[in-house]
Amino acid sequence: MEGTVVRRVIPSDNSCLFNAIGYVMDHDKHKAPELRQVIAAAVASDPGKYSEAFLGKPNEEYCAWILDSEKWGGAIELSILADYYGREIAAHDIQTSRCDLYGQEKRYSERVMLIYDGLHYDALAMSPSEDAPEEFDQTVFVVQKDRTIGPVERLALNFVRVQQRKRSYTDTANFTLRCGVCQIGVIGQKEAVEHAQATGHVNFQEYR
Known part of the structure; x- marks a missing residue:
């Protein structure tokens, strides 16, 4: 596997999670409005699963809330988007170097990666070199039999640990x-x- 893991910075506009997902899934950093609609539709369609206890607010209120471009996404939204795309989403937390995997129980065959700094999500990609243009980025990785993404996983973890040492x-x-x-x-x-x-x-x- 030739190349290096790079962090693709997503604008800090309260929609970084959605735009980071848009980038790793579709190479599009402007998908937040569309993905907020996807999440609202999924939640509205299953009020049994997405109850007030689960969401922290009534189903209808949550749907209106997540459509507001000022509101941030988190674990609930990541798990819904993993199912929507049919891919695992690995969210690497810089502070703890922990990786939370969404969609894991569905055993999807592909995975994408995000990095989180406590307040903000960016996209992780494999690039031929650190300064290669974004069109050369690989953002979707095949999940191997051992449920890892092979050498890329180690490169990503090393990248996160370097960011942690820098206190980023x-x-x-x-x-x-x-x-x-x-x-x-x-x-x-x-x-x-x-x-x-x-x-x-x-x-x-x-x-x-």
């Missing part, structure tokens, strides 16, 4: 933020949300 992630549990309104310091996403709910202040700056 946002630690959302422990990052320190300062409220831009009252200058109080908070730690992590949870405290920031609580402060915002208590005060109505939503202007936070990260500081170290």
Whole structure:
């Protein structure tokens, strides 16, 4: 297997998960509106499976919510998109170097890869070289008998570990933020949300 694993940066516009999926599945970084529709349709069609307990909000409310281009996707959306495309989706988390595999139980024959930095998803691809144009990217990989994608899997894990050593992630549990309104310091996403709910202040700056 000649080549190297590269990170294809997806714009930070709250739709990075969907556009990253669009890129690895279809080489298209502008699929978010279409894929949000796919997810809403899947959820609406099976209110038994996609119950309020599962979604964290009523089925109808979730469908309206996921169609909003400001809202972020996560594990629920990745599992639905794995089924929609009939491919496994490997989501590599830089901070923990963990890989979450979606669609694994369906034993699909192909897999794509994403990388996640705590707040943002980008696409992973195999390229002939680090500076080769994107049209040479390979983003879909055959799953072998041992349920890995062969040498590419090791290259991807090594790539993630290098990013981890560079601290190319946002630690959302422990990052320190300062409220831009009252200058109080908070730690992590949870405290920031609580402060915002208590005060109505939503202007936070990260500081170290």
